[in-house]
Amino acid sequence: MRKVSKNNPIPLHYQIKEILQEMIENEVLKPGQSIPTERELCVIQGVSRMTVNKAIMSLVNDGLVYREQGKGTFVAFAKVNREISPLKGFTEQMQENGVISKSEILSFKVIEATKKYKIELKMPENETKIIEIKRVRFSGEQPVAIETALLPHYLFDGMTREMIEDKSLYEIFRNHYGYHLDKAKQTIEPTILNDYESKLLNQEDSALALIFSQTTYLENEIPIEYTKATYRSDKYKYQITLK
Numbered sequence: 001m002r003k004v005s006k007n008n009p010i011p012l013h014y015q016i017k018e019i020l021q022e023m024i025e026n027e028v029l030k031p032g033q034s035i036p037t038e039r040e041l042c043v044i045q046g047v048s049r050m051t052v053n054k055a056i057m058s059l060v061n062d063g064l065v066y067r068e069q070g071k072g073t074f075v076a077f078a079k080v081n082r083e084i085s086p087l088k089g090f091t092e093q094m095q096e097n098g099v100i101s102k103s104e105i106l107s108f109k110v111i112e113a114t115k116k117y118k119i120e121l122k123m124p125e126n127e128t129k130i131i132e133i134k135r136v137r138f139s140g141e142q143p144v145a146i147e148t149a150l151l152p153h154y155l156f157d158g159m160t161r162e163m164i165e166d167k168s169l170y171e172i173f174r175n176h177y178g179y180h181l182d183k184a185k186q187t188i189e190p191t192i193l194n195d196y197e198s199k200l201l202n203q204e205d206s207a208l209a210l211i212f213s214q215t216t217y218l219e220n221e222i223p224i225e226y227t228k229a230t231y232r233s234d235k236y237k238y239q240i241t242l243k
């Protein structure tokens with residue numbers, strides 16, 4: 001490992017960060033491999049624990065490493081590209097990136113729609129029920145997102161929990177109900193995970209995340225789905241193609 005220069009005007013914590021980043025980029029430290037402990041780095045570099053901790057936290061914030069409580073700090077796997085523009089579901093996005101995905105259903109129930117969602121889904125006056133599906137999305141074995149999908153009940157007669165178990169909703173829309181999606185409107189905003197979300201996503205308390213809210217439409221401008229998904233910011237990067 002290259003050593004820091006104490007005569008260099010660049011702060012020591014930043015030099016340590018650059019040294020570790022260089023080792024990661026050159027695959028001296030490989031994805032999934034643990035990096036030297038804070039104590040080891042203190043001895044190697046002759047610096048304080050606070051300086052080393054600051055360097056590692058900077059790498060964590062950049063998504064280059066991740067911490068597991070009681071185990072250590074590990075090199076992160078490359079972030080998956082999530083293309084903003086195409087109308088594709090989570091499963092299809094993962095398949096395109098060559099990643100095995102799965103979902104764990106937290107709850108599936110039919111509930112009364114609030115006024116907000118009746119308006120969002122443009123539901124007829126006499127329709128009051130929506131299907132609420134809450135799932136944790138996995139990339140490989142890692143939980144990466146918590147998703148809540150709301151569907152107008154009258155458009156999905158006969159839908160059951162078993163029908164959607166570990167399947168793509170978009171695939172069910174097409175193949176089971178004959179619906180063809182036309183467009184979606186999406187907003188993205190930053191958030192901080194609460195205790196419950198942190199536990200589900202295997203993250204430290206108050207970790208940063210991104211919320212994707214999306215309303216998806218059929219060709220006749222009828223909303224078919226409203227989703228709100230909270231994604232780990234250390235596992236995803238978001239790509240927009242401009243033409």
